[in-house]
Amino acid sequence: MAESVACPAFQLGKPRYDQSSFLGRLRHIIDIIDPSTLLVSEKRLNECVKLLDDFKHGTLPSGVSDKQLWEAQKVKQAIIHPDTGEKIFMPFRMSGYVPFGTPIVVGLLLPNQTLASTVFWQWLNQSHNACVNYANRNATKPTPTSKFIQGYLGAVTSAVSIAIEVSHLEPEIAMATDCKVLTYNKGL
Template sequence: STLFVSELWEAQKVTQAIIHPETGEKIFMPFRMSGYVPFGTPIVVGLLLPNQTVVSTIFWQWLNQSHNACVNYSNRNATKPTPTSTFLQVYFGAVTSAVSLAVGLNVLIQKANRLSPATRMIIQRLIPFPAVASANICNVGLMRHNELSEGIDVLDENGNILGSSKIAAKHAIMETAFTRVVLPMPIFVLPPIIMSYLEKLPLLQMNRRLLLPIHSLVCLATFSLSLPLAISLFPQMSQIEVSQLEPEIAMATDCKVVTFNKGL
């Protein structure tokens, strides 16, 4: 029946959202893509708070990269095992890069005496974006660098594994890294700009306690819009022409296009 078919599709969507396609394991809720917005928004709000101290900058960047590392690991291409040592190296590398860049830029802005206080505040609020974007690239690249040396499985039209391709792995990592740069762009750029105008409204000038909840709503709205936009840039099961792959894989199939799990 139509109802039965619709129920099957709904069950499939739920399964794809919570079960890893290769390990078959249930993904912990905060690290699912469906949990990215509710669990990530409080961190975004913290990163964009005005008048950050060095300690608060370090804390929020650490928390953000901790969450990102777990999301990347939970949604990785798992056709090849990732050692725990690799995960720890990635984690510390991403945290170090994010914290170093954020703190370094904050120090530079503080020393820029030629900037007006208003301009300095806007620039300070925009600092999280380059710090997060660069750390995200580091996070994805380090987390999945073993795929470049071992390759990832490529599948024919029937879902049969044709072999491991390093070229497909390179495409998967580049697409994921690009997504990780696009994702924080509206999240960390639009709220500071929007809030700089809203803070001038008489209502908020008189009721400063409303700033944090309104700031949180703005962050939630931009996060909710940017996540599906970033994920939709490339499908999770990406395709690549066989002619672009290694000769041994091209010779093993008559297919012109193969698929691979890009990861999220």
């Protein structure tokens, strides 16, 4: 999105856009899921982290603009977990959700799936969701691993069960629709 107003003054750890308006929240989300952050090199990431550290310690070099600081914060927040300080594996970043999740959605929508392919795509989808949720979790409050496993197994079991049941009901629904069409046409 193009800048329609001047770049706001940089505030470390704060959102760039006004969170009290819909447009500000939308622009913030677009920043979070921006897939261009997946292409950031290690060197560029280190430069961004250093720039933010310099700002934090009051040793910022002259000539650094607010726009550069906002971009550095965007890059750091997209790649580094705020609680652990570790890099988030690329497919599990919020910016990776669309590029890595889209092939899974396409797989889920494939027509005439076998039982094995239905189970595979549902399992893959729930596994990806679980990994995204785990990678972006609140790490300040430790959660037992058993809770994550329990949630994961519940999600996979539910998704696979529902998908299999719906695929078995599909012919019956199609037949019921055909009967309805015949009934309506007969009455004409």
